[in-house]
Amino acid sequence: MSGGRAGGIGLAWAVARRDYLRTVRRRGFLVATFTLPLTIAGFLLLGTLVGSSAVPAGGGPVPIVVVAETAVDLRGAAAVVPGVTLTDRATAEERSATGEIPAWFLVPEGWPADPRVIRTTGAAQQLDLGDAGRESAEQASLDALLRLALTEAGGLDPLAQERILLPAIVETRTETGTTVSAAALAASFIVPFAFALLFVLAIFVTSGYLLQSVTEEKENRVVEIVLSSVPAFPLMGGKILGLGAAGLTQATIWAITALLGISLLGDRIGGLPEIVPDPLVVLLAASYFVLGYLAFGAIFAAIGALAPGTREAQQYSGFLGFFAVLPLVLSAGIASDAGSPLVWALAAIPLTAPSTLLLVLALGDGIPWPMVGLSLVSLTGWIILATAGSARVFRATILLYGARPSVRTIVDALLARG
Amino acid sequence: MEPGAIVAVDAVRKRLGGTEVVAGLSFDVAPGEILGFLGPNGAGKTTTMRMILDIVRPDAGTIRVFGQAPGIAHRARIGYLPEERGLYRDVPAIETLTYLGTLRGLASGEARRRGLRLLGEMGLGDAARKSGAQLSRGMHQKVQLIAAILHEPELLIVDEPFGGLDPVNSDLLKAVLRDLRARGTAVIMSTHDMADAQALCDRILLIDRGRRLLYGPVGAIRDAFADGAVSVRGRGLPGPGSLPPSAAERSERDGTVRYLLRPGARAADLFRELATSGAEVERFQEEAPELGEIFVRAVAGDPRAEAVR
Known part of the structure; x- marks a missing residue:
């Protein structure tokens, strides 16, 4: 009946719209959605506060004022090390007292026999979040000054002095000769892995919303009134769509926040600015999120219907987490050989395919289209079968209040018997 | 099937978990009538x-249903109050009513407007913004009833509607059901309360183990189970030694004489005989068993049920 089908779509839409709005307005959803971005923003703010007062923009040397009472001549080195000003004690004390400089260093007469150097801060100086970063930067400039002065005093040639003062520069190259920084290498694993983890987390959180919605309506006994208006299939479909949209909203906010975080981190973490997501990979990642959610969501809807209560539903659904997490556990292997038989097997299994392919796309080199094709076929087939079977189980068990349906009841429902 | 029936059930069978819970059941429901759906627990009422x-x-x-197979097309014309009732615990009553109204085909604004009006009429105007968890049990039940009739259904199905209701809310529900009947709504009401069924229902359908035991107007069913007893009050009634010809037995208690009619005799025969004997009859009442008693007898296999099956 076409009218019935149209009516079913309309009802599914009404259920989807209502479940979406109800979920995104829930306190728990808002907390979960914005806790992550706020946490990242908090860390960024903290990092900015720490860095801003200490290190000049661009990471250059920090100006320091040094009073030299040592017998070692620091003047030559001070002329070379950027930012170093040599002065007398009275001038340093006066500039500190007026707040012109935050601190000054006294290299005492006994140095270098006595390794101690005195750092004096102004009386009005308050401890702030920038102190730690600033001291660290000042220390680096002071070390450079003193080492250079000692090497000059030792009569070493300038090249030897430079090798002593500056660490060796390690340059990493790929087999094709492309130069890659170590930080970029680390970031190229950590960031995609974090994104894959985020998506897998989002799939599970979203499936959890679905489970919660079904078990709640069953426990509240509202479901029978709803079922008298909306047949089981449109009801389940509407819930899957509405709560999937809520999960997608959450995942999108997380992903955008993470990308913003990466761009804001800028040059603080080497290599991050070099990561530019391929639009095709993003599209595939979004597809795997949707397909992964549908693959798990269909089962979660059935679990919500057949479980006597929320606790049982969570117990039943818990084992499914194994499938989602398994590829993450094996991520090192996936990163080292994204085309291994193990990875192909994980890509072929519907419940491990989404997180496997998310990892392969994130960590691998390029898009492995044959593997993508296999996983899409596997996932699509599973979703069709699981949704049809779940709809039958949903219909057969949703009204069994407080009772645990027998295996026979479930099998009969799956086989559409009775 | 009666012409114009809103619901027509014909030889329906349903097996659940290996048990046949409905076994060839047939009945129909006409507009403007309340059909009492009676039966012991597990008889198959809710499944039907x-x-x-x-x-x-x-x-x-x-x-x-409305001449067609049941389906989505009729959802706007049917109201349902299930036995297992509940509301969303964290959602305001008016939001729940609006949502359920939209599922029954009302526009969101219209569902909200009707919900607020009915809440006000039932004395729940202040509870519109309260969530399910904040409502008392009585308020819960009223909100659920409103959800069932919000869209002004032509067919209302209520499963054990009086369960847990206090007398005030019970009377309110009866008044609502009578009002709906007066407006032409067909009502199928499952209940264990025989007094309510007798007071409200036009016809009765009694089932047991999925089979129909009794089906028909309340009066006809009570007549079928009548024992032929008549209670009479008056002056000059014949004494124990002079039974009227149509009476087989006579007993007396608190000034009321109870006659048991002979097989084949009618109450009208007895009335005529008493009148011609010179007695002055002040009250003459045929005794009919209460529905509760009939329920027990029918389930126990009383052969008189055959006449009204």
Whole structure:
């Protein structure tokens, strides 16, 4: 009946719209959605506060004022090390007292026999979040000054002095000769892995919303009134769509926040600015999120219907987490050989395919289209079968209040018997 | 099937978990009548109602609702108050009513407007913004009833509607059901309360183990189970030694004489005999068993049930 089908779509839409709005307005959803971005923003703010007062923009040397009472001549080195000003004690004390400089260093007469150097801060100086970063930067400039002065005093040639003062520069190259920084290498694993983890987390959180919605309506006994208006299939479909949209909203906010975080981190973490997501990979990642959610969501809807209560539903659904997490556990292997038989097997299994392919796309080199094709076929087939079977189980068990349906009841429902 | 019937159930069977819970059941419901759906626990009442609502599909037989197979098309014309009732715990009552109204085909604004009006009429105007968890049990039940009638259904199915209701809310519900009947709504009401069924229902359908035991107007069923007893009050009634010809037995208690009619005799015969004997009859009442008693007898296999099956 076409009218019935149209009516079913309309009802599914009404259920989807209502479940979406109800979920995104829930306190728990808002907390979960914005806790992550706020946490990242908090860390960024903290990092900015720490860095801003200490290190000049661009990471250059920090100006320091040094009073030299040592017998070692620091003047030559001070002329070379950027930012170093040599002065007398009275001038340093006066500039500190007026707040012109935050601190000054006294290299005492006994140095270098006595390794101690005195750092004096102004009386009005308050401890702030920038102190730690600033001291660290000042220390680096002071070390450079003193080492250079000692090497000059030792009569070493300038090249030897430079090798002593500056660490060796390690340059990493790929087999094709492309130069890659170590930080970029680390970031190229950590960031995609974090994104894959985020998506897998989002799939599970979203499936959890679905489970919660079904078990709640069953426990509240509202479901029978709803079922008298909306047949089981449109009801389940509407819930899957509405709560999937809520999960997608959450995942999108997380992903955008993470990308913003990466761009804001800028040059603080080497290599991050070099990561530019391929639009095709993003599209595939979004597809795997949707397909992964549908693959798990269909089962979660059935679990919500057949479980006597929320606790049982969570117990039943818990084992499914194994499938989602398994590829993450094996991520090192996936990163080292994204085309291994193990990875192909994980890509072929519907419940491990989404997180496997998310990892392969994130960590691998390029898009492995044959593997993508296999996983899409596997996932699509599973979703069709699981949704049809779940709809039958949903219909057969949703009204069994407080009772645990027998295996026979479930099998009969799956086989559409009775 | 009666012409114009809103619901027609014909030889319907349903098996659940290996047990046949509905076994060839047939009945119909006309507009403007309340059909009392009676039966012991597990008789198949709820399953039958769920089949009419298309929540459960029959294994065999046919069900017609508004002349068609049950389905989405009729959702706007049917109201349902299930036995297992509940509301969303964290959602305001008016939001729940609006949502359920939209599922029944009302526009969101219209559902909200009707919900607020009915809440006000039932004395729940202040509870519109309260969530399900904040409502008392009585308020819960009123909100659920409003959800069932919000869209002004032509067919209302209520499963054990008086369960847990206090006398005030019970009377309120009865008044609502009578009002709906007066406006032409067909009502199928499952209940264990025989007094309520007797007071409210036009016809009775009694089932046991999925089979029909009794079906017909309340009066006809009570007549069928009448024992032929008549209670009479008056002056000059014949004494124990002079039984009227149509009476087989006589007993007296608190000034009321109870006659048991002979087989084949009618109450009218007895009345005529008493009148001609010179007695002055002040009260003459045929005794009919209460529905509760009939229920027990029918389930126990009383052969008189055959006449009204």
